[in-house]
Amino acid sequence: MYSIGQIARRTGIKVPTIRYYEQMGLIDPPGRSAGNQRRYDEAGLERLGFIRHARALGLSIDMIRDLISLAQDKEMPCDRAHEIAAQHAAHIREKIARLQRLEAELTRIENSHDSGTVGDCHVLAALTDHSQCMSEH
Amino acid sequence: MYSIGQIARRTGIKVPTIRYYEQMGLIDPPGRSAGNQRRYDEAGLERLGFIRHARALGLSIDMIRDLISLAQDKEMPCDRAHEIAAQHAAHIREKIARLQRLEAELTRIENSHDSGTVGDCHVLAALTDHSQCMSEH
DNA sequence: CTAATGTCTCTAGCAGCTATAGCTTCAAGA
DNA sequence: TCTTGAAGCTATAGCTGCTAGAGACATTAG
CATH class of the missing domain: 1.10.1660.10 (Multidrug-efflux Transporter Regulator; Chain: A; Domain 2)
Known part of the structure; x- marks a missing residue:
């Protein structure tokens, strides 16, 4: 015990x-x-x-x-167990895909250089302007 | 307004x-x-x-x-904005790596076939026995 | 026997919303 | 102008999966 x-x-x-x-x-x-x-x-x-x-x-x-x-x-029968596992795996794969799209955006934002002041900060600009994005999220 | x-x-x-x-x-x-x-x-x-x-x-x-x-x-200066973005990107990359490890495990579990009853269900066995895993999570 | 550690229940807090209740306000049609 | 239905208001509680605390009781090593 x-x-x-x-x-x-x-x-x-x-x-x-x-x-x-x-x-x-x-x-x-x-x-x-x-x-x-x-x-x-x-x-x-x-x-x-x-x-x-x-x-x-x-x-x-x-x-x-x-x-x-x-x-x-x-x-x-354990079909239901397989189903739950498969469902979850699909869910994880979706999550990965989504995160990879985010990662691509963030990398793009990270790599865009600017003059170093808030006024023309590319990070802030990219966040303000969704149309700069290359994919949906 | x-x-x-x-x-x-x-x-x-x-x-x-x-x-x-x-x-x-x-x-x-x-x-x-x-x-x-x-x-x-x-x-x-x-x-x-x-x-x-x-x-x-x-x-x-x-x-x-x-x-x-x-x-x-x-x-x-907007260094801090860049820093926040970089930090977050790193965090996302970690998350992706983690999910990919999970995904690999789940795929392995999904693909292991069994006789179809709970008694020797590979999904349930894999969940019970961590030592079957190929990577840490 | 005592002191330290472990355990008990109950309650509240975290993030980031979402939902509900009971009310008041607004805008458009008759 | 009046009415009606949609939209807005505040306050509170709920969601997931824990985690942290308070204050009391149990166990165990020395």
């Missing part, structure tokens, strides 16, 4: 975050000690590892809750 | 967001009509355009406030 602090150290998730995940319904409320402190078993540890990894990959709390609930029954 | 709704339509910023920017100190409180409604002039319109563009490029409210305050005096 692990205390919440031990679990925190082993998973790398902070103590208040673990309590937050419990509140959000991502982990089952664990047993308690005589003095009302949370006591976790191996299953709790594994569950938190799963959550941590999923969060690190950018999955939302809601997606993780879905994945956990469908992982309950080992016999069920 | 424009009402807040006209400004919203012209800038593409929603009405409550404009009020929020005012509260955050990004725009000067505009004049008011006899009945206490906000009335904007061209300067207000331009300022909001600047903010919209800066936000679209991902700059934070704080950064934008800085940029606005240093843009007040046309004679001042």
Whole structure:
């Protein structure tokens, strides 16, 4: 049996975050000690590892809750899990594309030199005038 | 003179967001009509355009406030503006790199096929077992 | 047994909005 | 001029995913 602090150290998730995940319904409320402190078993540890990894990959709390609930029954088809992963991957790819467009704009702005005073600062001008942009954002 | 709704339509910023920017100190409180409604002039319109563009490029409210305050005096050097832009560009590049690592992991997970049941679902397995990952995240 | 550390609950705060409620004002048509 | 419907006002709460604090109680090492 692990205390919440031990679990925190082993998973790398902070103590208040673990309590937050419990509140959000991502982990089952664990047993308690005589003095009302949370006591976790191996299953709790594994569950938190799963959550941590999923969060690190950018999955939302809601997606993780879905994945956990469908992982309950080992016999069920897992199409939905694949779907969630694919959806998320698509979302990430969109984000990357968007950021790359921003990055291109910022690089262009960065590289345009000016006389060094606010009056003709190209950074400020570029921000004021959207029509200078090479792509949508 | 424009009402807040006209400004919203012209800038593409929603009405409550404009009020929020005012509260955050990004725009000067505009004049008011006899009945206490906000009335904007061209300067207000331009300022909001600047903010919209800066936000679209991902700059934070704080950064934008800085940029606005240093843009007040046309004679001042604008090194700080360049610095803010460069800092932000670096930040975006980091974000892109991070997302690309995630994307690689997700693609790997997506492409690993399994028998289709939760019991040996590769998506769930990959999420449970961080050691399968090819890079840090 | 004591002192230090850990844990408990509850509440509030972060960013950047968005939504709602209950009210007042404005503008256009009859 | 009156009316009606849209638009505006303020104030407050909610969203995501945590994080930080207060004040009280539990556990554990020495």
